[in-house]
Structure formats: C-alpha cells, structure tokens
Amino acid sequence: MSAPRIATHLDAKALGYCNAGLRRWFPRDGVTFDDFRQQGVTTGWLRATGDAMAIRLAEYVEQQANSLMSEGAKA
Incomplete structure (x- = not known):
C-alpha cells in the first residue's frame, strides 16, 4: 500500500462517480461533503x-x- 494521499472531488469525477453516490460517505468523523469538495480527504x-x-x-x-x-524518476 502506498503512503496516504489526498483524494479530491475531481478525482472522484474522473472515475465517473456522481454526487449522490459520493454523499453516502458523509458526514463521517466530522468530515462533510462540502469539506471533501473543497479540501479533499486522505486515502486512509x-x-x-x-x-x-x-x-x-x-x-x-x-x-x-x-x-x-x-x-519523474525516469526523467
């Protein structure tokens, strides 16, 4: 497994995820859907x-x- 990264709303959209489906993950641990849209969340x-x-x-x-x-390592 890789080091945790920040996943953004744009990343989710790149996979074809809709907002209705994304909203099921929120709120959780004090994170809202708006937080996700504005700042992203960690992969963890x-x-x-x-x-x-x-x-x-x-x-x-x-x-x-x-x-x-x-x-980048190849360059």
Missing part, C-alpha cells in the same frame, strides 16, 4: 469507510501518484 480516510467505491477511489489516487513519481 476513504479506506476507513469500508465502502468499495471509496476504496477504489483511494487506489486510483495512489496509483496516479505512483505513476507520476515513476515518470
């Missing part, structure tokens, strides 16, 4: 929800970050 927070779609988003964000890091 997403995993802790136990929701399969949230975990998929966490994996997507971590894979994107790993891809960027490996591309």
